[in-house]
Amino acid sequence: MTVIARRLAGHLARGLVMILVVATISFFIVNNIPGDPMAARYEKLIEGGMSPEAAAQAVKVLYGFQPTGTLWQQYTDYMGGLLHLDLGVSVSRPGTPVLDVLGEAAKWTVLPVLAGTLLSFLVGVMLGVFAAIRRTSKLGDALAISGSLLHGIPQYVLAMLLVVIFATLIPILPADGPVDILFEPGFNAGYIGSLAEHAVLPVVTYALSAYGGWILAMKSSVVTVLGDDFILAAELRGMKRSIVFRYIARNAILPLFTILALSLGLLLGGAVFIEKIFNYPGLGLMLIDGVNDRDYALMSGAFLLITGAVIVANIVADLFYSTIDPRVRSGEEAA
């Protein structure tokens, strides 16, 4: 078995164990949230003026069952379902499997966050190189300060600032929902255009809030590599500037790829505030709704999905790193 395959097998085994542990913990935590979904629905109906008997009846009809099993039985049922990827049925959206709800929500989260992360990575890394090379000049200082500043502003503050500026003061961009309901969903110019227009502010928010971290990380990484002996050695051997630059860039970007892979793993769970502010129906907004509705299955499912994404990202980061860094590739001891 090759090194890579052996390492992959180890990762998968560890990942599986981790998922089981997280599923167990989130199951019990979620079940210990005060109140339960049936009671929440029941209270709502009572508040609506229904008699207690009628309300109890309505709840039973709505869900089709009244939970009677012990917590332990519920747990073994849940874990049994997990084995064939059955995350149960959403409580707040009766009849809809959790997996479908998650899938629908995920697409609204993954694309904008992915776009924002990659955009900020590209811009931040390029400007980071520049900030490092020009670190003694005013421009280099300005870039580094811009990075620190944006890195220091909380994401939700940035989002609200953008809404105030571009949707209220200068209303040129929409800031509510993912798409204009006027357009027929489908592959037509109006719908796609509206989608893109609505995505601008969320994507820019993700990009700006992550940009600071990239530029600062890349700057310090490049400065470190610039001080490495092999760069001076390459210059003293008369290597072309373009080649020396590639040596610098490739060595400096290595540690950032790890951060990128890990941050992509977190992208599913990292958008709660932003989606709330832009009313974007992604996983974050769904999670908030799920918590409000005491939707046990949906919450557990969302936590599992986020866990799974982080684990997959870790595995990808490790395997990817071992293909781009020869020191890791040949060293089994790192496995």
Next chain:
Amino acid sequence: MAQPETAPPQTAPAPVPAPVTPAPGVRIDGLTVVYKTTAGELPAVRDVSLTLEPGSITGIVGESGSGKSTLALSLLNAVQPPGRIAAGSVEIDGLGDVVGLAGERLRKARGAHIGYVFQAAQNSLNPLKTVGKQLLDLGRSHGVDDLRGLVREAKELLGRMGLDGARVLDSHQHELSGGMRQRVGIMLALVLNAHLVVLDEPTTALDMITQANILKIVREVHAERGLTTLVITHDIGVVAEVADRLAVMYGGRLVEQGPTREVLHAPRHPYTRGLIQAIPRLVGDIDEARALPGRPPTLATVPKQGCVFRERCALRMDICETDDPAALADGPRIVACHAVGVKERA
């Protein structure tokens, strides 16, 4: 493995055979290199004049901070900021005054005319690329059309130094030992046919057997290819082993130079004497080795006027406080010391 080579420390270097290509001569004249610090620009090398005869091996000995590495970098006009060459010239045959070179002409001179070999412990190779790929980068940088020929030449050089060329070219830095890396460094310095080679601490951080091997290689390759070689070291033993000519640096000044054997047998400058007395002998009493009292100066503590060595000097005189001793020649030997007067040299 091989027996430790117990070559007597002062073997005369093998006579240089007539070189195939004329080795360049180097004339360093009045070279001053300053570093910008918070206390202003301080000289790391001050008014140094040194001639490397074509085809010779010159050794520069000095403690850390004596300015020897700065001097070596000056040969490639590669003093790193915040340092700069403030005065003087470095004339290299076939290149002219290197201090005046810049841009592409300077870049092409590095590597093609002047080979620079780093200390083995320093990582002078890109850790992400194989030696072979870096060799190709080097060839492309210098407009080598026949890259296959370059690889062949590199394999030959590596084979000449006792390595499996094909395997080494296929390796990354982390797969090579210190001695192998040093040989790769020598190969990269020579593969473009440079005839002036600067070796900065070529044996530091290597074990004794590897040290002896590397020095043997330096000597042999020097003779075979007809090079002019400059070896920078803090180890007098290294110079004794390879160099025709020895120059001693202290506090940014060249205090003594001359033919290696003469200087080692009859050192004149009090610093050189102190250095040689400080070496413990294999035979004899360890107590005969006498450490030089005091500590070498740093950039900030080098005396601004007078002799740089007077603080530690046993022969200190009044004039040493005020006047910097001029480097006076006596045949092949040059000494900069007030105390070692003309009468003593006669």
